Amino acid sequence: MPRVILCVLDSFGIGGAPDAADFGDEGANTLLHIATACAEGRGDIESLRSGPLYLPNLDGLGLGCAAHLSCGTLPPGLSDTPLGGRWGVGREVSIGKDTPSGHWEIAGVPVPFAWGYFPQTVPTFPEDLVDKIVAASGVPGILGNRHASGTQIIEAFGDESIATGKPICYTSVDSVFQIAAHEDHFGLERLYELCQTVFEFTAPMKIGRVIARPFVGEAPGAFKRTGNRRDFAIAPPEPTILDRISGEGGQVYAIGKVSDIYAGRGITHKIKAAGNMVLFDRTLEALEMAQDRALIFTNFVDFDTEFGHRRDPAGYAEALEAFDRRLPELIAAMAPDDLVIITADHGNDPTWRGTDHTREQVPILLFSPALSKGTIGLRQVLSDIGETIAHWLGLRPGPHGKSAL
Template sequence: MFQRVIVLVMDSVGIGALPDADQYGDAGANTLGNIARSLGGLFLPVMNKLGLGAVAPIEGLKPVTQTGFYGKMAEKSHAKDTTSGHWELAGQPIFTPFPVYPNAFPEEVISKFVRLINRPVLGNKVASGTEIIAELGAEHMATGYPIVYTSADSVFQIAAHEDIIPLQDLYEMCRIAREQVCVGEHAVGRIIARPFIGVPGNFTRTANRHDYSLEPNGDTVLDTLKKDGFAVIGIGKISDIYAHRGITRSFSSKSNDDGMSILLDLVRSNTGSGLIMANLVEFDSTYGHRNDVVGYGRALERLDGQLALLIDSLQVSDLLIITADHGCDPTFAGSDHTREYVPLLVYYHNCPGGELGIRETFADVGQTIADNFSIAKLDYGRSFLHKLVR
C-alpha cells in the first residue's frame, strides 16, 4: 500500500471530554474547543480542510469540502498521560493505571533515592515545574541538592541547574530512579530529568529534558516493524516514550518548530519504507500545563501553516496521520492533563476524503499501520486502511 506512514502527534491537543471524563475530574474539558471559544476563534485553514471542523464544533472553522479523512478516537487505557496515549497509539493500551502520588512520594521511595544518590533532596511535593524551581532554585544552587517533585501524572521528576549538577549526573540520577527506586508498586510511567539555567528570579528550563519510560507491556507496532526490517524513525521524545524499543533512528527536538523542521527534511528525503513518528511537546509542556490559552492558540495556528508545507512535501506513496495522545485544556483550573477524545486526520495525495467516525481506541492507528505493511496484527484496534483506499 503506502511505502511510508507519517504519524504526527500534537501532544495534548484534545477535542472534547470522553464519556468517563467526570471520573477524572475533567467533565467539560475540550482543549481545542475551549481555546477557540476563549480566543474568539482559531485560524486553522489546513486542518479545517483536512476535516477538523467536521469532527467537532470549533469556533473559527467554517464548513468546507474536506480533502482528508477525519474522525476522533477514544482512549481505551485507564489513564490520560503521554505514556499511555503513545503506547495505545502503537497498539498497547494499559488497563492498570500507573501509580500517582497526590500527597507526594512516600518516605520509603525518597529515603531509598537519597541513599543511592548519596545526597539529600529538596521538594518532594506535587508542583508545577516552573513554580518549584522558582521556589527552590536558589536553595538548590546553594546546597547542590536536586529538586524532586511529581504532578497529577505518574511521574518522578528531578530538576537541577545545569551549572550545579552537570547533565550527565542528572541523567544518572534519573537512571537510578528508573532502575532501582521507582520499581514494583512504585513503577511510575516516567522519570523525567528537568534541567534549568539562570539566576534566582529568572530561571529557565532548557531543552535538555530527558524522559525515562517504562517499557511497553508487549510488542508495539514499532517493535514489529523493526523486527521485520522496516525503518522506524522517532522525532522528539518518541524514542524515550517507548524506552528506545522499536526505533531504528531517533532525532531529538528543541521545540515544535525544530520538530517540524526535522520532519520536513525527513519527508523530503529517502528514508526507506516504514514509519516516521513525531511528537510536538510544546503544546503540552509550554502552553497546556501553564494555562497559556493565547500561546496555545497561536502555536496551533503556527503548526497549521507548517502543515501546508508538510502536505506539499509528501511523496506519492506517503500516508499522513495527525492525532494527539490526550488533552490538556488550558482553560481548566489546575494544570493537569484532561481526559479527552483526540482528533484523527488522515491524508495522502489525491485522497477522496471522508468520515472515519468515532474510533473506540487509539490503537486503531497502530492496527492500520500493521495492516498497511502486512505485518503481524496487534491485539487491540481496528484498521481503517480499507476506508482510505477503496
C-alpha cells in the same frame, strides 16, 4: 514506497470523553475552549492576539468535523465541510490520561494495568523512597517533594538547589517522578545518573516515568528549562507498531521525546529536538531520508508543556496556528503513496482548573494523495491508529484495534 508520518499534537483534545467525569474533567474541551476564547476575546486573549482561531489547513482535513462529532459543537472559526483527507475521533481505553498511556495505545498497545501515583500531600514521596534515593545517589537531600508545576517549582527552589546541591523533586497527577537540577552546577550527566537510580526504585511501583528536567540561569526570574530533558520510562508490555515495523526491516524515526516514551524500543533513528518549529524541521528532514515502509513519528510537545500545563490559551492558539501554517510544507514533501496522520494523546484544556491533563477524545486526521476524502467515524480505541499504520505499510494485523482504512 508507502511511508507514514505520524504527528502527535501533544494534549490537543477535542472534548467528549464519556468517562471524563471519573477524572474530574467533565466539560473540558481543549480545542473548543481555545476557539471560543479567541472568538470572544476573553481574558488575556484579546491583549495577546486578535480574531478567531484560524486553522484552514487542519480544518480542510476535517478538524471541525471531528470536533463536532466528538462533542456536538462546532468550534468557532472551524467548518464542517472538509476539503480532503479522512477524519474521525479517537477514544482512549487505557486507564490513565498521561503521555505513556496515550502513546502506547496509539502504537497499538492499550495499557493493561493501573499506573502508580503519588498522593497530593506535602511531602508527597514516601520517606523510605527518599531515604533510598539519598543513600544510593549521595545527594545531600531533596527539595520540593510535592505536586507542582515544573517552571514554578524551579523558580521557588532553583537558587537553593544551586547553593546546596540538592535536586528539586516533584510530581503531578500523572504517574511520574520529576527531577530538576542545574545543568552546570549539578551537572547534566549526574542528573541523568540520578534519574536512572530513581527509576530503579520507582519502576516496581508502576510509576511510568522519571523525567530529568535540567535548567540554566543563576537567579529566580532567569531560570529556564533546557532541551536536554530525558525520560526514563517503563517499556510497553507488548510489541508496538514501532517494534513491528523495525522487526520487518523498516525504519522508525523517533523525533522529540518519542524514543523516551517507548524506552527506546523499536527505534532505528532517534532525533532529539526542542520547540515545535524545530520538531517540524526535523520531521521534514526525516521524510527526505526515510525509505520504503518507514514510520516518521514526531511528538509536538510544546502544546502540552508550554501552553496546556501553563494554562495559556492565547499561546496555545498561536502554536496551533503556527503548526497549521507549516502543514502545506509537509503535504508538498509527501510522495504519492505517503500517509500523514495527525492526532493527540490526551487533552490539556488551558482554560480548565488546575495545571494537569484533561480526559478527552482526540482528532484523527488522515491525508494521502492516494486517499479519497471521507470519515472514519468514532474509533473506540486509539490502537486503531497503530493498526491503520500497519495496514498502510503492508504489515500483519496486531492483536488490538482495527485499521480505519
